[in-house]
Amino acid sequence: MNSKTQARGYHHGDLRTALIEAGLALLERDGAAGVSLRAVARQAGVSQAAPYAHFAGKRELMSAIATVGFSRLRDLIAPLASDPARSIVDLGVAYIEFAKANPGLYALMFGSGEYIDSRDVQLSHASRQAFELLAMKVGRRGSNAVDDPGPIAAWSLVHGLVMLLMNEKIPAEMNERLPEILRLLEPGIAEHTRKGGV
Amino acid sequence: MNSKTQARGYHHGDLRTALIEAGLALLERDGAAGVSLRAVARQAGVSQAAPYAHFAGKRELMSAIATVGFSRLRDLIAPLASDPARSIVDLGVAYIEFAKANPGLYALMFGSGEYIDSRDVQLSHASRQAFELLAMKVGRRGSNAVDDPGPIAAWSLVHGLVMLLMNEKIPAEMNERLPEILRLLEPGIAEHTRKGGV
DNA sequence: CCGCCAATCTTAACGCCGTTAACATAATGG
DNA sequence: CCATTATGTTAACGGCGTTAAGATTGGCGG
Numbered sequence: 228m229n230s231k232t233q234a235r236g237y238h239h240g241d242l243r244t245a246l247i248e249a250g251l252a253l254l255e256r257d258g259a260a261g262v263s264l265r266a267v268a269r270q271a272g273v274s275q276a277a278p279y280a281h282f283a284g285k286r287e288l289m290s291a292i293a294t295v296g297f298s299r300l301r302d303l304i305a306p307l308a309s310d311p312a313r314s315i316v317d318l319g320v321a322y323i324e325f326a327k328a329n330p331g332l333y334a335l336m337f338g339s340g341e342y343i344d345s346r347d348v349q350l351s352h353a354s355r356q357a358f359e360l361l362a363m364k365v366g367r368r369g370s371n372a373v374d375d376p377g378p379i380a381a382w383s384l385v386h387g388l389v390m391l392l393m394n395e396k397i398p399a400e401m402n403e404r405l406p407e408i409l410r411l412l413e414p415g416i417a418e419h420t421r422k423g424g425v
Numbered sequence: 426m427n428s429k430t431q432a433r434g435y436h437h438g439d440l441r442t443a444l445i446e447a448g449l450a451l452l453e454r455d456g457a458a459g460v461s462l463r464a465v466a467r468q469a470g471v472s473q474a475a476p477y478a479h480f481a482g483k484r485e486l487m488s489a490i491a492t493v494g495f496s497r498l499r500d501l502i503a504p505l506a507s508d509p510a511r512s513i514v515d516l517g518v519a520y521i522e523f524a525k526a527n528p529g530l531y532a533l534m535f536g537s538g539e540y541i542d543s544r545d546v547q548l549s550h551a552s553r554q555a556f557e558l559l560a561m562k563v564g565r566r567g568s569n570a571v572d573d574p575g576p577i578a579a580w581s582l583v584h585g586l587v588m589l590l591m592n593e594k595i596p597a598e599m600n601e602r603l604p605e606i607l608r609l610l611e612p613g614i615a616e617h618t619r620k621g622g623v
Numbered sequence: 624c625c626g627c628c629a630a631t632c633t634t635a636a637c638g639c640c641g642t643t644a645a646c647a648t649a650a651t652g653g
Numbered sequence: 654c655c656a657t658t659a660t661g662t663t664a665a666c667g668g669c670g671t672t673a674a675g676a677t678t679g680g681c682g683g
Contacts, residue, residue, distance in 0.1 A: 236677090236678080237631075237632060237633090237676085237677050237678060238630085238631060238632070238677080238678060238679075239631080239632080242631080242632090258537075258538075258539065259537065259539055260539045263668080263669060263670080264669080264670065264671090265668075265669065265670080266668095266669095273632075273633095274632065274633050274634075275633090275634090275669095275670090275671095276632075276633070276634080276635095276671080276672080276673095277631080277632055277633080279632095279671075279672085280630070280631050280632070281631090284670075284671075285669095285670065285671090334537045337588060337589075337592060337594070338536075338537070338592070339456075339457065339532045339536070339591070339592060340456075340592065341456065341457055341458045345592055345593040345594070346593065351593075354594055358594070358595075373595075373596055376599075376602060376605050376606045376609060377609065379586075379589075379595055379599060379606055380582060380586075380606045380609045380610070382585070382589065382595075383581075383582050383583075383585030383586040383589055383595075383606070384578060384581050384582045384585055384610075385581075385585070386585040386588060386589060387580065387581030387582055387583070387584040387585025387586070387588070388577075388578075388581040388585070390535060390584060390585070390588060391535075391577075391580065391581055391584060393537070394535060394536070394537060394538065394543055395538075395543040395544065395549075396535070396543070396552055396556070397556075397571075397577055397580075397581075398571055401574075401577060404574060407574050408574045408577055408578045408581070410613065411574060411575065411578045411610060411613030411614060411617060412578070412582075412609060412610060412613055413613060414612035414613045414616060415608070415609030415610055415611060415612045415613055416609060418612060419609060434648090434649080435647085435648050435649060435660080435661060435662090436648080436649060436650075436659085436660060436661070437660080437661080440660080440661090461639080461640060461641080462640080462641065462642090463639075463640065463641080464639095464640095471661075471662095472661065472662050472663075473640095473641090473642095473662090473663090474642080474643080474644095474661080474662070474663080474664095475660075475661055475662080477642075477643085478659070478660050478661070479660090482641075482642075483640095483641065483642090
C-alpha cells in the first residue's frame with residue numbers, strides 16, 4: 228500500500244521512515260508510554276536491534292518523531308498565518324485543535340528532555356519555523372520574533388491552555404470558551420504593538 | 426538528622442514519608458527519568474518490594490510526590506495572594522521562580538498522565554487549592570474560579586511560559602523580561618473584570 | 624562480470640525496571 | 654500471651670534500552 232513500507236528481503240528498503248511512522252501510530256494508540264524501541268521495531272516487522280542502524284538511541288528516534296510533529300503543525304497553521312482574513316484567535320483555535328487531535332504527539336513535542344533532545348538541530352529548526360508563523364501574525368512588524376514579547380505571550384498562553392486542558396487541571400467545559408480566553412490577550416498585544424511598532 | 430528517617434530494625438517507622446522524600450531528592454538530582462521505585466527504595470534503605478506496602482504502584486507514589494509539590498507551591502504563593510500590596514505580576518514571577526527552582530518536580534506536577542494519576546483525589550485537591558489562590562487575585566469577585574476566564578488565562582500564560590522556557594523552546598534571555606510579558610494580559614483582564622464584575 | 628566493502632539486519636546477552644508471590648518479622652490489641 | 658495484621662524480605666517473571674558478534678546484501682571498483 229504505502230510507497231516503501233513493504234519489507235521483503237533481508238533489507239527493508241526504507242526502515243528509517245517506517246520506524247518513525249510506526250512510532251507515530253503507537254504514540255496515538257497507546258500513548259507515550261507505549262512507545263518503546265522494541266515495540267516500534269516489532270510494528271515495523273524488524274528485529275529489536277535494527278533501529279540502531281538508523282538512530283543512535285531512543286532519544287534520537289523520539290526527536291525525529293517530534294520533528295515530524297512540528298512539520299505537521301507548521302503545515303496546518305501556515306495558510307492561516309498568511310491569510311489576512313484570519314485573526315490571531317483563529318490561529319490559536321487551530322493550534323489547540325491540532326493538539327487535541329494528536330495528544331500523544333503534542334505531549335512528546337513539548338515534553339521535558341526525558342524523551343527528546345531539545346537541542347537536536349532538526350527539531351529546534353522545525354519548532355522555530357512553527358513559532359515564526361505565529362509571530363508573523365502576532366508580532367509587531369520589523370522585529371524578529373525571538374525578541375518580541377507579544378508572540379511569546381501568545382504562544383505561552385495557547386500552549387499553557389492546551390497542557391492544562393489535556394492534563395485535566397482545568398475543566399473540559401472550558402473547551403467551548405477558548406476564543407473568549409484567547410481574546411484576553413488582544414488588548415495587551417495591541418497596546419504593545421502601538422508603543423513599539425514601526 | 427531527620428525526624429524519623431533513620432531506619433533501625435526490621436520496620437522502618439515512617440517509610441511512606443521517607444519514600445516520598447527520597448523521590449523528591451532523586452527527582453531533582455537525576456530528573457524524572459532517575460526516579461524508579463527501586464531507586465527510591467534503595468535511597469530509603471529498604472528492599473525493592475517494600476514500597477508496595479504503602480503504594481499500589483509507581484503511579485501512586487508519583488502522584489503523592491506531585492501532591493507534595495502542589496502543597497509547596499500553595500504555601501509559597503499564599504502570602505503573596507492575600508497581600509494587597511502584591512500585584513498579579515508579582516504572583517506570576519514567584520510562580521515561575523518556584524518552577525525554575527524545582528524543575529523536575531514541576532514537570533512531574535504538570536506532566537501527562539503517564540507518571541501521575543490526574544484524578545487522584547489528594548492530587549486534584551492540592552492543585553485546585555493552588556489555582557484558587559491565583560484566582561483570588563486575578564478573578565472578578567463573586568465568580569467561582571472555575572468559571573472565570575481571567576484566572577484560567579493567567580494560569581495558562583504563566584504555565585506555558587514556564588514550560589517553553591524549561592524545554593528551551595524560547596530563548597533563556599526572556600527570563601529577564603518575564604514581567605513585561607506577564608503584563609500583556611493585564612489590560613484584557615481589567616476590561617473583562619469591568620464588564621462582568623459585581 | 625566478479626569480488627569486496629560498507630550498510631543493514633539478526634540473534635544473544637547484560638543490567639535495570641515494575642510487579643507479583645511466598646515467606647519472615649514485629650507491633651498491636653483481644 | 655498469643656494470634657492477627659501490618660510491614661518488610663527474597664526470588665522470580667517479562668519487558669525495556671543497549672551492546673556485541675555475526676549474517677546478509679546492495680553497490681562499486683576492477
